[in-house]
Amino acid sequence: MRVIAALATALILLGAGSATAQGQPGPVPNSNDDVVIDVNAGNIKPVPIAIVPFSGAARGSDIAQVISANLQRSGLFDPIDPGAFPETDIGAAKNPLFPSWKAINAQYLVSGSIATAPDGRLQVKFFLWDTSGEQSLLGVEMSASPENWRRIAHKISDAIYEKLTGEKGYFDTRIVFVAESGGRLNRIKRLAIMDQDGANPSYLTDGSYIVMSPRFSANSQEITYMALRPTGSSVYLFNIETGRQETIGRFPGMVFAPRFSPDGARVAFSAEKGGNSDVWVMDLRSRSQARLTTDPGIDTSPSFSPNGSQIVFNSDRGGSPQLYVMNGDGSGVRRISYGSGRYTTPVWSPDGKFIAFTKQEGGVFHIGVMRPDGSDERILTTSYLDEGPTWAPNGRVIMFSRATSGGAPRLWTVDVTGRIVQPAPYQSSGSDPAWSPLLD
Numbered sequence: 549m550r551v552i553a554a555l556a557t558a559l560i561l562l563g564a565g566s567a568t569a570q571g572q573p574g575p576v577p578n579s580n581d582d583v584v585i586d587v588n589a590g591n592i593k594p595v596p597i598a599i600v601p602f603s604g605a606a607r608g609s610d611i612a613q614v615i616s617a618n619l620q621r622s623g624l625f626d627p628i629d630p631g632a633f634p635e636t637d638i639g640a641a642k643n644p645l646f647p648s649w650k651a652i653n654a655q656y657l658v659s660g661s662i663a664t665a666p667d668g669r670l671q672v673k674f675f676l677w678d679t680s681g682e683q684s685l686l687g688v689e690m691s692a693s694p695e696n697w698r699r700i701a702h703k704i705s706d707a708i709y710e711k712l713t714g715e716k717g718y719f720d721t722r723i724v725f726v727a728e729s730g731g732r733l734n735r736i737k738r739l740a741i742m743d744q745d746g747a748n749p750s751y752l753t754d755g756s757y758i759v760m761s762p763r764f765s766a767n768s769q770e771i772t773y774m775a776l777r778p779t780g781s782s783v784y785l786f787n788i789e790t791g792r793q794e795t796i797g798r799f800p801g802m803v804f805a806p807r808f809s810p811d812g813a814r815v816a817f818s819a820e821k822g823g824n825s826d827v828w829v830m831d832l833r834s835r836s837q838a839r840l841t842t843d844p845g846i847d848t849s850p851s852f853s854p855n856g857s858q859i860v861f862n863s864d865r866g867g868s869p870q871l872y873v874m875n876g877d878g879s880g881v882r883r884i885s886y887g888s889g890r891y892t893t894p895v896w897s898p899d900g901k902f903i904a905f906t907k908q909e910g911g912v913f914h915i916g917v918m919r920p921d922g923s924d925e926r927i928l929t930t931s932y933l934d935e936g937p938t939w940a941p942n943g944r945v946i947m948f949s950r951a952t953s954g955g956a957p958r959l960w961t962v963d964v965t966g967r968i969v970q971p972a973p974y975q976s977s978g979s980d981p982a983w984s985p986l987l988d
Contacts, residue, residue, distance in 0.1 A: 639660065650680065660675065665691070676711060699720060705717060722744060726759055726978060738754065757777045763806060770786065772786070802820040804817065816851075827847045839878075852876075870886075873920060935979075949980060
C-alpha cells in the first residue's frame with residue numbers, strides 16, 4: 549500500500565493591509581473579521597468562489613480542480629465555471645482584475661503558482677482574495693514531492709475552508725472502510741482505504757476472510773478492525789505504515805465493534821462470554837483487560853468521548869436497543885435515548901457536542917444526532933437502510949453507508965444540519981466507513 553508522506557513545509561503568511569492595483573500582491577490582513585459564512589445557519593446559500601488553474605509547472609489545473617471539488621462538496625461554496633473567468637494567468641505574482649471578477653459574481657478568488665525546485669520537489673504558492681474588499685485574505689507556501697500533489701490541494705482546501713468559516717477543514721484526511729464485491733451469497737469483504745475524496749483507493753486485506761468495523765487511531769497510522777473466520781472472530785491492530793498486524797488477544801466467544809480511545813492507548817470492544825455480550829477495554833501497553841458492563845443484555849458498539857472520560861454504547865437491557873453513557877471505568881451508567889425505534893452504532897463527535905447514531909423505526913433507517921445528555925435529537929437522513937455513521941474530524945460532516953432494497957451498500961455523506969445529503973465520491977460498493985483525523 550502506498551503510504552502518503554507528510555508535506556515538508558506549510559507556512560501561513562499573515563500581515564496587515566490591502567492589495568495594490570497591479571504588480572505584487574499586497575500584504576495579507578491578520579483579521580478574523582472577514583469570516584462570513586455561518587456554518588450553523590439552517591439554510592446556507594453557497595458562496596460563489598473562483599479557483600483559477602495554478603500557473604507554472606505541471607499539475608496546476610489538477611490542483612485547482614481538486615480544490616474546487618472539495619469546496620463544492622462541503623455545500624458551503626459554489627465554484628464558478630472556468631469558462632466564465634475573465635483572466636487565467638494570475639498566478640501568485642500579481643493582483644487580480646477585481647472589477648472583472650466582481651462582474652461574474654465571484655465573491656472570493658483563489659490563484660496560485662507552482663515551481664519545481666532543483667531537488668524535484670513542487671513549490672506551491674497560493675492566495676485567497678476577497679474581491680469586494682480587493683485584498684488578499686490569506687497567503688500560503690507549501691512544498692512536497694510531486695506524487696503528493698493531491699495532498700497539497702487538500703491542504704489548500706483546508707486553509708480556505710478555515711479562513712472563510714472559522715472552523716477547521718477536513719479535506720486532508722482518509723477513510724478506511726469495508727469494500728464489498730460479489731453476489732449476495734458469496735460476498736467478499738475487504739479492508740480498504742482511500743483519500744476522503746475517493747482517490748487512491750487500495751486494499752489492506754485479501755478478501756479471504758470477512759472484515760468488519762474498521763476504526764482509526766488518533767495518529768491516523770493504526771487501524772483496529774474485526775476479522776471473522778470460520779474458526780471465530782478476532783480483533784486486529786493494523787499499522788498502515790508498516791503493514792504489521794496483530795490480535796489484541798484470544799476470546800472464547802465472539803469479539804467485535806472495536807474502537808480506540810482518543811489517546812490511542814486503549815481499545816474498547818464488545819466480547820461475548822457465556823452467552824452474554826459486554827463492553828470491555830484493553831490497555832494496549834500492558835494488554836490488561838477490564839470488563840466495564842455486566843448487565844444480562846447485549847452491550848456493544850462502545851465509543852469514547854473526546855477526552856476519554858466517558859463511553860457511549862448501545863444495549864438492549866431495557867427491552868430494545870437504546871443508547872447509554874457511562875464513565876470510562878464502567879460506573880454511572882445512564883440511558884440517553886428515549887424516542888421510539890431502535891438506536892444503534894453510536895459514535896461521539898470529535899468536538900464532543902453530539903453523538904451520531906443509527907435509528908430504525910418502522911421499515912426505514914435514519915442517521916441522527918443528539919446531545920450527550922440525550923437532548924436535541926435530530927434525524928438527518930431517511931432511507932431503506934442507512935447505518936454506521938462516522939464523523940469528519942471537524943464534527944461538521946458524517947459519512948455512512950446506504951443501501952436500497954436488494955442493492956449493494958454505497959458510501960454517503962450528510963452535514964450536521966441534515967441539509968446536504970450526497971453520495972461520497974467513491975463509486976464502488978462500500979460500508980462501515982471510519983474517518984481519520986487530519987493528517988500530519
